[in-house]
Amino acid sequence: MGKLIEDFEAYxxxxxxxxxxxxxxxxxxxxxxxxxxxxxGALDVKTKExxxxxxLMVLRCDDCIKYHPFFRMSIYGIxxxxxx
Numbered sequence: 001m002g003k004l005i006e007d008f009e010a011y012x013x014x015x016x017x018x019x020x021x022x023x024x025x026x027x028x029x030x031x032x033x034x035x036x037x038x039x040x041g042a043l044d045v046k047t048k049e050x051x052x053x054x055x056l057m058v059l060r061c062d063d064c065i066k067y068h069p070f071f072r073m074s075i076y077g078i079x080x081x082x083x084x
Contacts, residue, residue, distance in 0.1 A: 008066050 019027060038048050056064045 008063075012067060 016031075020031070038045060038052070041048075043051075053065070
């Protein structure tokens with residue numbers, strides 16, 4: 001699973017760089033929106049990450065789930081989960 005995630009992140013970084021090189025203001029604003037969405041605010045960052053992951057799972061967006069920081073942290077063992 002580690003190689004799959006590494007390959008995905010390398011491809012995503014490459015494509016993000018390509019998009020940002022040729023992007024217009026609207027695309028740059030969209031990228032900024034994604035960054036500011038997960039900033040500390042009325043909800044803590046961990047709660048926002050979990051809500052984002054749940055929404056992506058409902059939408060069944062596999063690429064989004066692979067990219068999602070909370071998911072990546074759980075894969076690398078930074079966050080442990082306890083099942084009831």
